Amino acid sequence: MNDLLHLLAEDAEDLAVISAALQDAVAKIGDITVEQRGRRVTVAFNRYRWEGKGGERVRSALQIGSVLGVQARNLRRGAKSAVIELLTLEFAPGEAPGGTITLSFAGDGDLRIAVECIDAVLADISAPWPTPRTPAHDA
Template identity: 90%
Template sequence: MSDLLHLLAEDAEDLAVISAALQDAVAKIGDIAVEQRGRRVTVAFNRYRWEGKGGERVRSALQIGSVIGVQQRNLRRGAKSAVIELLSVDFEPGEPPGGVITLSFAGGGDLRMTVECVDAVLADISAPWATPRTPVHEV
């Protein structure tokens, strides 16, 4: 499992790399954990391995730290088993070094986190497995 991904983001450019790695990752609403005391948000995904040989997914976790506020739009938190597909992870600068990190999902759902600074980690946490479905994007 030495080819598993482990990425750290400390600025918008780093976050763009994490966004690319997570494109088309899927999760369940119940896989989103907001820890107010720990000031972090963690989401467990089944990530398509774009960097691999293709045809594989891996269980991954994205953790965002230094969170001072969380907002959501069009995500029914009560529907724990509802599947969501990640489109992008974006950063909108605010008062340096802080801003807003937004996870945008297919269908118009968003999870917005106001952060003191960019402090994100993406780590693969399982061995990859084969999948017959490759994400497809219409041009």
Template identity: 50%
Template sequence: MARRQPIRLAAEDVDDLSVISAALQDAVAQLGDFRFDRKARRFTAVFNRFRWEDGRGTQGWRTRSALDVSGILKVQSKRLKQDAPEAIVSLLSLTFEPGETPGGAILFAFSGGGELRLDVECIDSLLVDIAEPWPAKSRPKHEAG
């Protein structure tokens, strides 16, 4: 097996955030791996990310990845069990809702209707692979249309 290079992606605008969103599509996490440091105004989340960049093989690979978002003003969630740290969520997408420039909200959409909203001063995010990849049990599938 050829060594798989870890990714390190920074986002400072909407286009950058869409690249991070694509890299995190179908990533899974336990809610206990989400942290908001109110004093530092920083949100971090650790995901098991499907490595879409590895091509169209039949099985694919996953890796642990950390997402860091700075400049947080407020965090809100909807349909996420905050009292269940073992609960598993699957990320569908990250989007940006503009507010007073350069601020706005980074919106996390999860399968099953869960949502997370991070009100931010500006887009300031970093996604980094933090572990060696392992073979995925299956490749995520999406309905056409």
């Protein structure tokens, strides 16, 4: 398990690297945890290992800190077992150094997280396992 990914984002460029690593990751609505007291959002994903030899997924956790507020659009929070697929993670600057981190999902859903500053960590938390399905995108 030496080749597990551990990434830290402190600016928009770092966040773009995490976004690329998480492209086509899947999660369940119930895998999203918002801790208002701790001011953080954590999402557990099954991430396709684009950087690996291919044909593998790994359990990963994305944690975003310094959270000021969270808004969900087109995500049924009551459907805890509903599967969502991450398309991208983007940062829109606001009052420096803060702004909004948006997780965009297939099916036109998104999670908008207002942050005081960019403070995100992505870490693989399991050994990879084989998957017969490679994500495909329309040209």
